[in-house]
Amino acid sequence: MQKPTTKRIWRCVKYYLELCLAKGQGSDTVRNKRGGLKKFYLWSLERNVTRTDQIDLDLMDDYAAYLNSYRKALDNEPLSSAQKRNLLTYVKIFIKYMFIKKLLPTNTLDGIELPSKGEQIPKALYTVEEVEVILEQPLLFGIKGLRDRSILEFFFVTGIRRGELAKLNIDDIDFNTGLVRVHGKGNKERLVPISPRGREWLAFYIGKVRPMFAFIGSGKALFLANNGKRYMPGKLSDMASQYVKLAGFDRTGACHLFRHNTATTMLDNGADLRHVQEMLGHASILTTQLYTHVSRKKLTQVYNDTHPSAQGCSGLF
Template identity: 55%
Template sequence: MFKPSNMLIWCCVRYYLRTCAAKGQSSDTIRGKYSGLKKFFLWCLENDIRKVDRINLDVMDGYMEFLNAYRIPATNKPLCQNQKRNLVEFVKVFVKALHRKGIMEQNTLEFIELPGKEYTLPKGLFSEYEVERILDQPILLGERGYRDKAILETFYATGIRRTELAHIRFSDVNFEAKELTITHGKGHRQRIVPISQRALEWIALYWQRVRPIFANIGGCDYLFLANNGNQYLPNKLSDMVAKYVKQAGFKRHGACHLFRHATATFMLDNDADIRHVQVMLGHASLSTTQIYTHVSQKKLRAVYQRTHPSALSNVELR
């Protein structure tokens, strides 16, 4: 892989993204870096900044000022704190990589202060009744319905990400131990998670009766196949799940991740240890899992009623 022959920002961006791909980073990760660095590059052009050796802390102060004033065209809303942090971090990591490769003499952003991180609560959480209502929708649609039902049950039983589900093979399912091996976890981390008997039965039914129909079209060896017989694309999984959420009568943003949120919240509500939930979801940091302790209201209400003096008092108002 040849290094860029000049210091032009976009030439260096393309080289950097190729090195990311060579390291085996996921297409979603590279796509995010491409989008973020393109936004920075366009801002640099408007400010007559052409070469990477001009990127320094003063330049980044100007870029962060731009991000603070930026409004998303579709909604006219400002960027959230995490979006601004990610956009700045894309540039920081980019410059650090160029320095390591010897393209830049100094890591000019080594001491940059990133915008603060914001922890937001998951939105649109479902109750157990609402989840079951969504799960009931696919069985009305024949062969595709059996497949979609098996997918929804797997999402709900395991809380896995959509990319992780798309890469499951039949050999990853252990029916006897009631376990599912995740081979395509975030950050290339593999893990084994439990899966319910109910989900396993739907997977078995789909495998025996329905999957051969799709397999004859594309011949792909992944467990869940799209209508063309090939591997399911993550965005198509989201479209499918969103369809059933709407069909169940719910108007909420999000799709596959809503089941992930539900899995974490229900387990914590029923006294699961937070570290077990962390392993289940494949979170690298416990702080990510701790977000769900703030939305686990069932346990909080019970503890409050049992422990707070105001809740324990039986004062009658006159």
């Protein structure tokens, strides 16, 4: 790739995003960076800031103030602490790489203070019963519904990310051991178990459903879209959201809701935190620990076993 010969912000951003892809960062990650940097770029243009050497700590203070006052168009809600931190971090890392690549003489944002991202509790489909209602919805839609049912079942039984599911090939599935080889973030592979019910749906899909979509260009891709090509992550979200809404639930992040359910249900049923971390492919156990906040069954049991008010103390009468 060719280094920019100009310090114009967006030309440098495009070069930076090419670097991110070359380093093996996931398409979703790079897409998020592009969106965040575009937001900053458009804001900068309104202030006649067009070059990377104009980006300094004072400018970022103004940008942080803008983010604090920003309200989302859909619901007029403010950005969360994590969203504001991420948007500032995108710019910070971008400038750092411009310095590393000698496109800037100094790293002008080296001393930036980022806001705390707070502690976000993951949203989840809290009950297995809710998940089962969602899994029933595709069965109303013929052969495409059977394919979609197989995909949602796979999300449910493995807890993998949508980008990981989209990358799966047929030979990543080992029916003898009941394991699937998942190509995770940072080019890290892991083995994830598949339940007997999950294997039954997968075998049915591969044997009866996939051939209805496949053509010579399908290759070894496991899950195929209507055009016979590999399912794209964004389309997986659209599909899953459709069935979540049909089931009567109004929750965002449909694909991730299955992942959240996998984590919380396993923790509720006594799974070790390290095992859940390995299954979900979290680099840090701190990420997995967030799910303990929504592990309601275990919290309720501990409360009933230890709190004096739950130990048979007399009531009002």
